[in-house]
Amino acid sequence: xxxxxxxxxxxxxxxGQEARLRCSPMKGHSHVYWYRQLPEEGLKFMVYLQKExxxxxxxxxxxxxxxxxxxxxxxxxxxxxVVRGDSAAYFCASSPPYTSGGDxxxxxxxxxxxxxxxxx
Amino acid sequence: LAKTTxxxxxxxxxxxxxxxxxxxxxxxxxxxxxxxQQFPSQGPRFIIQGYKTKVTNEVASxxxxxxxxxxxxxxxxxxxxxxxxxxxxVGSYTGRRALTFGSGTRLQVQP
Numbered sequence: 001x002x003x004x005x006x007x008x009x010x011x012x013x014x015x016g017q018e019a020r021l022r023c024s025p026m027k028g029h030s031h032v033y034w035y036r037q038l039p040e041e042g043l044k045f046m047v048y049l050q051k052e053x054x055x056x057x058x059x060x061x062x063x064x065x066x067x068x069x070x071x072x073x074x075x076x077x078x079x080x081x082v083v084r085g086d087s088a089a090y091f092c093a094s095s096p097p098y099t100s101g102g103d104x105x106x107x108x109x110x111x112x113x114x115x116x117x118x119x120x
Numbered sequence: 121l122a123k124t125t126x127x128x129x130x131x132x133x134x135x136x137x138x139x140x141x142x143x144x145x146x147x148x149x150x151x152x153x154x155x156x157q158q159f160p161s162q163g164p165r166f167i168i169q170g171y172k173t174k175v176t177n178e179v180a181s182x183x184x185x186x187x188x189x190x191x192x193x194x195x196x197x198x199x200x201x202x203x204x205x206x207x208x209x210v211g212s213y214t215g216r217r218a219l220t221f222g223s224g225t226r227l228q229v230q231p
Contacts, residue, residue, distance in 0.1 A: 004163070029196065031217070035219075035221075040223075041223060042207060042221030042222050042223050042224055043164065043219070044221070045218035045220065048218055055217075056217070058218075088157075093163070095217075108166045110166075110167070111163025113162055113163055114161070114162070114163055118163075
């Protein structure tokens with residue numbers, strides 16, 4: 001049972017270029033989350049998506065950043081016109097569908113290995 | 121969201137028991153306490169979750185006092201491979217599903 005997959009694992013871009021980060025959730029998971037981590041810091045939430053819907057994008061910068069999770073294919077985090085400050089590790093996580101009436105306390109998220117973006 | 125406070129770093133030796141305490145004075149009635157572990161260059165991994173008293177699994181134990189204003193993650197007989205950053209998270213997870221990570225505790229296990 002494959003875990004969350006992210007690619008590429010390492011991405012180098014020059015200032016002004018576009019970066020596309022891909023995330024394939026675990027089988028059966030329909031919820032995807034993107035987080036960003038700077039060195040020596042904890043992860044910071046960016047966006048939460050379900051298939052074809054953005055549920056919560058409160059942590060994502062309003063300019064240059066966008067995310068999608070199409071009906072078919074992986075989730076994509078897109079960063080346009082990258083700047084040096086975008087250099088970070090970007091982690092994707094997935095979770096199974098939220099079941100009404102079930103154990104609402106449990107919200108384990110399964111994280112991928114991350115994509116390390118370096119902007120030159 | 122309840123703010124959490126935990127030590128920045130801890131050192132231990134192989135075979136010892138390690139206890140990492142997290143303070144969450146403003147924890148709400150519906151909040152649960154969850155711990156994640158992160159190895160270098162990897163994504164975080166769920167360790168354990170609890171609401172009150174004690175929870176134990178094959179990896180760790182979680183102790184939560186009656187007032188729930190703190191919690192202690194206990195790792196029995198650590199090994200070098202337990203060197204990682206440990207994050208304490210507090211949230212109800214019935215509303216906003218984003219996880220809020222603090223700076224975590226960097227555990228270094230020495231031989």
